[in-house]
Amino acid sequence: MLKILNLIPMSDIKTDQKYLVKSAFLNLAGTALKVIAPLLMIVVARVFDKALFGVYVSTQLWVLTMSRVAVLGLDKGLHRYIPQNIVQGRDRFEGIMESVKRTVLFSVILTAAVLIAAYFGLHKLSSGLAMLSSTEISIYILSLVPWSILHIFAGASEGNRNPQYKIFINDFAVSALAPVIGLVLFYASFPQTLALPVGLFFANCLGVVCYLYLIRKQFPEMPWRPRKGLSKDLLNYSIPLGFSEVVTSFLLRMDLWMVLALLGPEAAGIYAVMVTISNGLKTIRQSYNPILLPVVAGMTPERLKTDLKPVFSYCVSMVTLIQLGIGFFIVLFPEQTMMIAGKSFITEENPVAVLGILMIGNLINGMFGLAGPVINGLGRSKFMLLMNVVSLVFAIAMNYLLIPRLGIAGAALSSMGYQILQAVWMNIYVYRMIGFWPYKWTLWIQGIWIALLTALYVVLNNGFEPGLLTKGVFYGIALLLILATFYFQGLGGKNPKKNR
Structure with a gap:
């Protein structure tokens, strides 16, 4: 049987295209659900003290970064290791519980270290965290263990070609439940400073409970207790990815942390709302990484020449069109978008135009950033680590x-700047590796759309003030034209075609 499996190609263009189309529509459904979490976070910003909200967002992101450290890249390694189990004649489930065991060990050690530091008040050495008590910072770090387990189970499901579980649990359910539980506790007269971290902890624990059922459903024969140690092959493949992921985690959050350190928690609260809104665009692009990477990794050198361009361009098309639909709303209605968080989040010192800068940076990343999973899929993770460190x-x-000098506008410009740096660097590297640009010529339409949106942003922020009705009509026309682009590029009813 093993000989037969070795003779059968793991994938072909038709199989890859079906998987991409299915995953694309799952992402569309997930994108609609993901809107709920940022909206709930904005409700939290209205209910809770502005400075407390800024600290909550910053500390939550810090715990998330710590979870990336604890995982050591094993979740990303499972993207490749799980499919390889069948080819190598191993148990289908090998690597999952071994990764969980190693991750839990590291996350418990990190949790204990932070708890000891909190007991002695060492967290107060940071001006941004000085307002948190030892109890509060301790509750935040308790989320580290369940959050780390969520990464591993999500990576195993993606390696098993079930990306929907991460989309609906990690990206939606957990991120939506955390503010909901926090709000419920707040209105139940729970201490305001404890409601949000407790909500974060219980949301992550509920996510783990859901995965216990889903992992058992995918791998019914898997014992919960690993029978052997972690594979060296899996560990050696994962560690470079893990370092890169940790650096990326710091990179994605550095602007918010530096706003907190240089301008204080109130400015961080204002900037956190803008980042939360604009990150709706970023998560769309990021959600395609685990979809595109295993497809590229399964291509032979011959297939790369014929099949990479159509599958890559399909993903770029989907990402940019979804982002454009959201981006036009943000550019046309920035005040209304920020008003969801309350009037106090719109000030002369921190204009809503900053939101547009963040949005444009994420659009550039959506158009050109998918070169990253191509590089990882071709086994060049060391380059990605180097690029992320430099960035x-x-x-x-x-x-x-x-x-x-510029306040939070400076943070937004810095965010856009490093995304442009990465986009240029990655695409030049991809071209040097494969000898051609992986973009189909039809993507010039998406490029024009991004240029038009950028031009609209410049015009609207240089004195031109159309009424709300005019903006509404313009947005409706833009949406219809984006849908027309989707239809005529064959992204819905037909599989993407290969270039000939």
Whole structure:
């Protein structure tokens, strides 16, 4: 039987296209659900003290970054290791519980270290966290263990070609439940400073409970207790990815942390709302990483020449069109978008135009950032680590120079700047690796759309003030034209075609 499996190609263009189309529509459904979590976070910003909200967002992101450290890239390694189990004649489930065991061990050690530091009040050495008591910072770090387990189970499900579980649990359910539980506790007269971290902890625990059922459903023969140690092959493949992921986690959050450190928690609260809104675009692009990467990794050198361009361009088309639909609303109605969080989040010192800068940076990343999973899929994870380290140094320097001079607008410009740097660098590297640009010529339409949206942003922020009705009509026309682009590029009813 093993000989027969070795003779059968793991994938072909038709199989890949069906998987991409299915995953694309799952992502569309997930995108609709993901809107709920940022809206709930904005409700939290209205209910809770502005400074407390800024600290909550920053500390939550810090715990998330710590969870990436604890995982060591094993969740990303499972993207490749799970499919390889069948090819190598191993148990289908090998690597899952071994990864859980190692991750739990590291996350418990990190949790204990933070609890000890909190007991002695060492967290108060950070000006941004000084307002948190030892009890509050301790409750935040308790989310580390369940959050780390969520990463592993999501990686195993994606490796088993079930990306919907991560979309609906990690990206939606957990992120939506955390503010809901926090709000319920707040209105139940729970201490305001404890309601949000307790909500975060219980949301992550509920996510783990859901995965216990789903992992059992996918791998019914898997014992919960691993029979052997973690595979060296899996560990060696995962560690470079893990380092890169940790650096990326710091990179994605550096602007918010530096706003907190340089401008204080109130400015961080204002910027956190803008980041929360604009991250709706970023998560759309990020959600395609685990979809595109295993497809590229399964291509032979011959298939790369014929099949990479159509599947890559399909993903780029889907990402940019979804982002454009959201981006036009943000550019046309920035005040209304920010007003959801309350009038106090719109000030002369921190204009809503900052939201547009963040949005444009994420659009550029959506159009050109998918070169990243192509590079990882071709086994060049060391390049991604190098690029992320250089980008982190660049982002720190830019934030340090611009935030004191321009406020949160400087943080937004720094965010856009490192995304442009990465886009240029990654695409040049991909071209040098494969010898051609992976973009189909039809993507020039998406490029024009992004240019038009950028031009609209510039016009609206230089004195031109149309009425709300005019903006509404313009947005409706833009949506119809985006849908027309979707239809005529064959992204819905037909599979993407290969270039000939």
